[in-house]
Amino acid sequence: MNQQAVYPRQPLQHHLYSAPLPHVSNLAPHQRTIQSFFIPDNLREQLTQRNEAQLMTTPARDLGLPMEVHVYHSLYPLDTHGEKSSSFYGHPSSVYKATCSVDGRTYALVRIEGFRLVNELAMQVVEAWRRIRHCNIVSIREAFTTRAFGDSSLVFAYDYHPCSTTLYSTYFTAQGQAALYNSQLQQSNGGNPRLIPETTIWSYVTQLASALKAVHGSGLAARVIDPKKILITGKNRIRLSGASILDVLQYDGVLNVARQQQEDLLSFGKLVIALACNSLQSFTDIAQSFEHIARFYSPDLKNLILYLLSKPLPTKNIDEVIVTIGPRILHEINCSQFYNDELESELSRELENGRLVRLMAKMGFINERPEFDMDPGWSETGDRYLIKLFRDYVFHQVDENGRPVIDMVHVLTCLNKLDAGVEEKIMLMSRDEQSCLIVSYKEIKNCIASAFNDLTSGRK
Numbered sequence: 001m002n003q004q005a006v007y008p009r010q011p012l013q014h015h016l017y018s019a020p021l022p023h024v025s026n027l028a029p030h031q032r033t034i035q036s037f038f039i040p041d042n043l044r045e046q047l048t049q050r051n052e053a054q055l056m057t058t059p060a061r062d063l064g065l066p067m068e069v070h071v072y073h074s075l076y077p078l079d080t081h082g083e084k085s086s087s088f089y090g091h092p093s094s095v096y097k098a099t100c101s102v103d104g105r106t107y108a109l110v111r112i113e114g115f116r117l118v119n120e121l122a123m124q125v126v127e128a129w130r131r132i133r134h135c136n137i138v139s140i141r142e143a144f145t146t147r148a149f150g151d152s153s154l155v156f157a158y159d160y161h162p163c164s165t166t167l168y169s170t171y172f173t174a175q176g177q178a179a180l181y182n183s184q185l186q187q188s189n190g191g192n193p194r195l196i197p198e199t200t201i202w203s204y205v206t207q208l209a210s211a212l213k214a215v216h217g218s219g220l221a222a223r224v225i226d227p228k229k230i231l232i233t234g235k236n237r238i239r240l241s242g243a244s245i246l247d248v249l250q251y252d253g254v255l256n257v258a259r260q261q262q263e264d265l266l267s268f269g270k271l272v273i274a275l276a277c278n279s280l281q282s283f284t285d286i287a288q289s290f291e292h293i294a295r296f297y298s299p300d301l302k303n304l305i306l307y308l309l310s311k312p313l314p315t316k317n318i319d320e321v322i323v324t325i326g327p328r329i330l331h332e333i334n335c336s337q338f339y340n341d342e343l344e345s346e347l348s349r350e351l352e353n354g355r356l357v358r359l360m361a362k363m364g365f366i367n368e369r370p371e372f373d374m375d376p377g378w379s380e381t382g383d384r385y386l387i388k389l390f391r392d393y394v395f396h397q398v399d400e401n402g403r404p405v406i407d408m409v410h411v412l413t414c415l416n417k418l419d420a421g422v423e424e425k426i427m428l429m430s431r432d433e434q435s436c437l438i439v440s441y442k443e444i445k446n447c448i449a450s451a452f453n454d455l456t457s458g459r460k
């Protein structure tokens with residue numbers, strides 16, 4: 001394989017992307033700020049960060065990792081605690097981001113180190129998990145054993161969700177608690193700033209109940225309702241990770257699904273009480289925890305926790321939970337539809353911008369291409385000359401003192417009219433001011449189409 005030079009990627013300076021907003025009161029009613037034409041800063045930053053995380057890579061040999069594992073390459077560790085591997089599943093484990101050479105997509109590989117698979121039948125359960133497609137479960141693609149790491153490892157490949165964190169690191173670490181405190185203070189909604197807002201907890205409850213319904217409905221049990229294994233993959237969006245790992249590791253041929261489903265409900269209860277008290281120790285002093293919940297949260301939340309922590313019974317199941325939280329589910333649907341609408345309107349705005357970028361790319365291909373078709377005057381004559389003058393009209397205008405006019409609104413207006421091919425006429429002037437032409441946007445649009453056809457017709 002060729003040894004290619006490796007260049008460190010320069011991080012994007014997100015804060016330099018757009019200047020601070022001008023004072024809104026200085027704007028006339030017909031004026032709009034430049035930001036209003038583009039995707040909001042925080043959303044753009046979130047999306048670019050995700051793209052960056054997806055592309056982030058370091059040569060495998062610098063990390064002491066294999067170049068290839070099964071059909072995966074470009075492994076990059078995702079564990080947050082550096083060298084030490086986690087032993088959450090009862091065995092040392094590590095998580096890597098990797099690219100699949102079959103479909104080119106990025107996956108998260110969970111490697112169980114030094115694990116010898118005794119019974120091949122254990123892998124059948126992965127097939128059952130593969131069939132579950134749910135927006136609150138990290139989908140599994142496959143599981144396989146490998147010696148690529150120099151030991152016998154068992155690897156589970158999951159969908160990769162860039163920039164995700166866990167419920168544990170978001171709420172149960174000192175850093176997470178400080179961030180919660182600051183954001184709650186900023187919102188100053190009168191509540192206790194150290195506590196997770198009740199609407200957020202209900203959102204998590206709804207999503208987890210929905211995930212559990214899918215899992216239990218497929219005759220399986222989640223077995224990993226733990227803050228360390230629940231990923232936050234977007235705004236208030238959580239997903240159960242680690243699907244099927246414990247089923248494979250602890251496979252003994254005996255079916256204990258009913259018992260494990262009851263344990264899921266109990267773990268669910270422990271998680272909700274921990275979120276409501278903002279402490280993983282809350283389960284050790286139940287009486288005090290309920291006192292706290294009664295003080296700061298609604299009776300509905302307390303009743304839900306009581307139900308989840310109650311004795312296992314055949315009648316205690318996820319369907320009952322869903323009936324109990326019905327109104328909260330409706331609220332969650334409402335919020336997520338609103339968020340959807342918001343994203344859709346951002347998307348439609350970006351769609352317009354994407355259209356304009358394609359138009360500008362077309363003009364870029366045509367302009368300043370003097371010798372195309374062995375014709376030195378190609379871009380100085382006919383249609384191409386008109387396009388060149390139009391480019392000057394859009395981008396190179398000067399004011400009465402000869403200073404460049406940098407007016408984004410003018411650019412966007414002209415390009416939108418050009419793309420729509422409107423009949424409106426404009427006056428184009430040569431740089432020496434010796435000739436001027438009156439043309440419509442429609443005519444310029446046709447000129448651009450024919451000049452571009454010229455370029456793509458295959459003539460040289």
Ligand SMILES: Nc1ncnc2c1ncn2[C@@H]1O[C@H](COP(=O)(O)OP(=O)(O)OP(=O)(O)O)[C@@H](O)[C@H]1O
Nearest residue numbers: 078079080086088095108158159160161164165228
């Ligand atoms: N499917 C995934 N997509 C994207 N990132 C993931 C995925 N699965 C795990 N991660 C990331 O990998 C990190 C490490 O996961 P891991 O399960 O080792 O948890 P951890 O936070 O290191 O906890 P511990 O090791 O103490 O159990 C997680 O914090 C998460 O951000």
